Amino acid sequence: MASRTASKDIITLKGxxxxxxxxxxxxxxxxxxxRGVYPEESFGKxxxxxxxxxxxxxxxxxxxxxxxxxxxxxxxxxxxxxxIVLVIMSKATGEVLERWNFNIITDGEVVEKxxxxxxxxxxxxxxxxxxxxxxxxxxxxxxCLDEPCIFDVLAYTxxxxxxxxxxxxxxxxxxENPQMVKLHSFDTxxxxxxxxxSYKVDDLDEQ
Amino acid sequence: xxxAFSCSRSISSxxxxxxxxxxxxxxxxxxxxxxxxxxxxxxxKCYGDRFIPDRSAMDMDVAHxxxxxxxxxxxxxxxxxxxxxxxxxxxxxxxxxRTRILAFRNKPPEPENVFAADTVSSHQAKPAKQRRYIPxxxxxxxxxxxxxxxxxxxxxxxxxxxxxxxxLGDTMYLWDASSGSTSELVTVEEDNGPITSVxxxxxxxxxxxxxxxxxxxxxxTSSSRLLRTLKGVHESRVGSLAWNNNIxxxxxxxxxxxxxxxxxxxxxxxxxxGHSQEVCGLKWSGSGQQLxxxxxxxxxxxxxxxxxxxxxxxxxxxxxxxxxxHTAAVKALxxxxxQSNLLATGGGGSDRCIKFWNTHTGACLNSVDTGSQxxxxxxxxxxxxxxxxxxxxxxxxxxWKYPSMVKMAELTGHTSRVLFMAQSPxxxxxxxxxxxxxxxxxxxxxxxxxxxxxxxxxxxxMFNSSFAHxx
Numbered sequence: 001m002a003s004r005t006a007s008k009d010i011i012t013l014k015g016x017x018x019x020x021x022x023x024x025x026x027x028x029x030x031x032x033x034x035r036g037v038y039p040e041e042s043f044g045k046x047x048x049x050x051x052x053x054x055x056x057x058x059x060x061x062x063x064x065x066x067x068x069x070x071x072x073x074x075x076x077x078x079x080x081x082x083x084i085v086l087v088i089m090s091k092a093t094g095e096v097l098e099r100w101n102f103n104i105i106t107d108g109e110v111v112e113k114x115x116x117x118x119x120x121x122x123x124x125x126x127x128x129x130x131x132x133x134x135x136x137x138x139x140x141x142x143x144c145l146d147e148p149c150i151f152d153v154l155a156y157t158x159x160x161x162x163x164x165x166x167x168x169x170x171x172x173x174x175x176e177n178p179q180m181v182k183l184h185s186f187d188t189x190x191x192x193x194x195x196x197x198s199y200k201v202d203d204l205d206e207q
Numbered sequence: 208x209x210x211a212f213s214c215s216r217s218i219s220s221x222x223x224x225x226x227x228x229x230x231x232x233x234x235x236x237x238x239x240x241x242x243x244x245x246x247x248x249x250x251x252k253c254y255g256d257r258f259i260p261d262r263s264a265m266d267m268d269v270a271h272x273x274x275x276x277x278x279x280x281x282x283x284x285x286x287x288x289x290x291x292x293x294x295x296x297x298x299x300x301x302x303x304x305r306t307r308i309l310a311f312r313n314k315p316p317e318p319e320n321v322f323a324a325d326t327v328s329s330h331q332a333k334p335a336k337q338r339r340y341i342p343x344x345x346x347x348x349x350x351x352x353x354x355x356x357x358x359x360x361x362x363x364x365x366x367x368x369x370x371x372x373x374x375l376g377d378t379m380y381l382w383d384a385s386s387g388s389t390s391e392l393v394t395v396e397e398d399n400g401p402i403t404s405v406x407x408x409x410x411x412x413x414x415x416x417x418x419x420x421x422x423x424x425x426x427x428t429s430s431s432r433l434l435r436t437l438k439g440v441h442e443s444r445v446g447s448l449a450w451n452n453n454i455x456x457x458x459x460x461x462x463x464x465x466x467x468x469x470x471x472x473x474x475x476x477x478x479x480x481g482h483s484q485e486v487c488g489l490k491w492s493g494s495g496q497q498l499x500x501x502x503x504x505x506x507x508x509x510x511x512x513x514x515x516x517x518x519x520x521x522x523x524x525x526x527x528x529x530x531x532x533h534t535a536a537v538k539a540l541x542x543x544x545x546q547s548n549l550l551a552t553g554g555g556g557s558d559r560c561i562k563f564w565n566t567h568t569g570a571c572l573n574s575v576d577t578g579s580q581x582x583x584x585x586x587x588x589x590x591x592x593x594x595x596x597x598x599x600x601x602x603x604x605x606x607w608k609y610p611s612m613v614k615m616a617e618l619t620g621h622t623s624r625v626l627f628m629a630q631s632p633x634x635x636x637x638x639x640x641x642x643x644x645x646x647x648x649x650x651x652x653x654x655x656x657x658x659x660x661x662x663x664x665x666x667x668x669m670f671n672s673s674f675a676h677x678x
Contacts, residue, residue: 015285031621037318038318039318057211058316060315060316061315061316062309064313064314064315064316065315067311067313068311071311082306091317091318148314148317148318149318150314150317150318151315152310152311152312152314152315153315154308154309154310155308155309155310155313156306156307156308156309157306157307158305158306158307159305159306159307161307161309162574163307163309163572163573165312165573165575165610165611165612166311166313166611167309167310167311167312167313168309168310168572169308169309169310169565169570169572170308170309170310171308171309172308
């Protein structure tokens with residue numbers, strides 16, 4: 001692809017943290033909608049990343065996600081967040097059915113020295129857009145979730161992070177013998193986010 | 208000259224007392240009450256300072272592996288699942304020792320409009336409950352003259368027979384909460400006194416008293432008889448006691464902790480050596496499996512009965528955990544009634560923090576700066592709440608919601624530090640004794656009528672609901 005001289009924008013640590021936590025908020029909403037964790041009618045459409053994105057209108061879920069993303073933002077600014085995992089579990093049995101894993105690699109130099117990076121905002125948006133499209137299309141291969149499900153979010157942080165009082169230690173909620181699919185990643189030059197979904201293999205669909 | 212000695216009370220002659228003798232445990236008349244003027248609102252934030260990453264702690268290899276692992280997957284879209292799982296488990300393991308996994312405490316709400324209120328799912332968001340009314344002032348105040356103002360002692364305990372025992376100087380008083388009557392159990396000899404610790408046995412009938420002389424007395428309160436005196440267990444005063452069935456664990460100023468089987472002749476069956484200074488906090492867990500001890504050396508030890516030494520000679524045992532996080536004496540200890548292996552501890556004047564521990568792993572789960580010396584801690588048996596008592600400047604009792612550690616109430620009234628707290632057997636009332644020489648009763652844990660057990664609470668002992676609540 002011929003390189004266009006795209007204008008580069010300054011990315012600060014704070015800005016990058018905001019982009020990543022915002023991305024997670026929208027991604028979480030998308031996943032909850034696509035996987036049918038909450039009824040379709042409880043979502044409303046907004047335009048973001050050049051796509052029609054769905055956001056939950058449920059107050060409680062909104063609050064949960066807002067509190068979450070603000071805490072994620074803070075951890076990201078401190079360079080302490082290693083990954084975020086959105087776990088989907090069976091409501092009845094609590095069994096983990098799907099794990100949406102967002103790995104984060106932080107440029108330590110930026111956190112340490114407060115440097116700024118340059119990258120075109122548009123390009124970051126394009127990368128995120130690609131991921132969102134992929135999340136939407138995952139429906140084609142992910143097994144049907146035909147029972148009521150609930151979700152939770154895990155944050156993997158550095159072990160010396162002080163645990164805020166609204167958080168508590170948790171186990172990893174892993175899936176046994178999962179099938180895994182890696183999606184696109186995006187990079188703000190300060191934070192690189194890899195997306196991966198692992199899911200419980202349906203016995204009938206075993207290849 | 209004065210005939211006022213008719214009341215059965217003795218004064219330690221070593222103290223300078225005012226000429227007026229106040230009979231103990233009587234209703235305080237018009238005592239000067241100093242309402243707290245300042246409104247404190249410390250934000251109990253736990254956010255640490257901005258993290259400066261330590262390059263040496265960043266594992267470049269793992270990071271690189273994770274980066275390139277992704278690329279490989281792209282080529283082989285349908286890589287075998289087991290390989291993927293192995294790769295990921297490997298990554299998890301590698302990261303495990305420098306990673307914490309955290310989840311938000313308040314879980315997201317369950318989908319669908321069907322709120323199955325009867326299914327107790329841990330992920331279900333609880334519908335908002337009516338907050339109960341917590342009276343802001345003490346329900347009753349009694350005089351406690353000669354209460355020794357010493358942070359390191361444990362001078363009050365409330366037994367399962369609903370009798371409160373409190374040591375004032377050299378004398379042990381028993382206050383029957385059902386009838387409101389006071390009786391004197393014993394006044395120890397001046398050489399042995401003052402009394403430095405008291406603890407009811409689980410049966411609510413036997414009482415252990417620790418003395419300044421290092422003696423430990425065991426009393427049968429139903430007959431007011433001294434059953435035995437344990438001598439030579441410690442080299443100096445016995446400031447803390449804890450019962451575990453028929454084992455009486457004693458903690459001394461000599462830093463030693465001794466398990467005494469009170470039924471047998473050679474009662475000292477085990478010694479825990481770990482503290483270098485006075486043992487001021489001593490509590491057995493609900494299961495009787497673990498013992499928490501706090502000392503003036505700022506250490507918190509967790510001892511496990513299953514780690515008994517196989518060496519017959521020394522009888523000394525290694526601790527399960529030695530926790531050094533507190534920066535002052537650790538006296539306040541409280542095991543959580545609804546979550547096993549959860550211990551709350553409080554630090555003294557230069558620490559002022561309440562810390563929560565997983566006693567299985569030794570991990571510190573949370574730390575909250577209360578702003579004031581923590582003298583005592585009590586868990587609510589019916590709700591997920593924790594009560595702490597403090598000293599300078601407010602001398603307050605603070606009720607916290609657990610685990611959010613939001614302050615639910617601050618009870619003021621005491622005019623000096625609130626050294627000791629004890630809970631009624633029905634779990635509704637808390638008695639607090641302070642250096643201001645008063646004993647106050649607070650209906651902080653709920654009124655008896657609506658008291659209901661928390662999900663995981665186990666009823667042990669003799670909590671007889673026929674005991675009248677103090678009114």
